Amino acid sequence: xxxxxxxxxxxxxxxxxxxxxxxxxxxxxxxxxxxxxxxxxxxxxxxxxxxxxxxxxxxxxxxxxxxxxxxxxxxxxxxxxxxxxxxxxxxxxxxxxxxxxxxxxxxxxxxxxx
Numbered sequence: 001x002x003x004x005x006x007x008x009x010x011x012x013x014x015x016x017x018x019x020x021x022x023x024x025x026x027x028x029x030x031x032x033x034x035x036x037x038x039x040x041x042x043x044x045x046x047x048x049x050x051x052x053x054x055x056x057x058x059x060x061x062x063x064x065x066x067x068x069x070x071x072x073x074x075x076x077x078x079x080x081x082x083x084x085x086x087x088x089x090x091x092x093x094x095x096x097x098x099x100x101x102x103x104x105x106x107x108x109x110x111x112x113x114x
Contacts, residue, residue: 006100007049010042010064013093017071020084027083034074040067041097058108065101068094 017038021031041064048060072094078084 006097006104007042007045009093009097009100010045013090013097014039014042016090016093020090024078024083027078027081030074030078030083034071034078037067037070037074038094040064041071045101054108054112058105058112061101061105061108065098065105068098068101072098 018035021035024031044060044064044067048057048064051057051060072091075084075087075090075094079087
């Protein structure tokens with residue numbers, strides 16, 4: 001159940017990022033980086049669903065977590081550079097996904113140790 005919620009949240013988040021980026025003029029390299037990292041979060045969550053092993057599952061979620069942190073960086077950079085004016089909701093949603101990923105990774109690691 002939580003994985004479906006995580007997959008749904010990450011998809012919704014990626015869609016919002018794409019919509020926001022669509023309105024940005026110039027700064028194509030930064031926009032590209034933001035789009036790539038934000039969409040990679042959900043892609044790796046989706047890949048984890050069909051992992052070959054528990055360690056592969058954890059690895060995919062860890063990659064997703066790294067992409068989540070990268071996405072936060074690009075959002076903060078774009079806000080500081082005044083490319084985007086208010087990214088607080090996007091940062092909040094990214095934080096929610098990040099916390100869920102951390103929890104999922106922790107649970108998966110605990111279940112591996114048993």
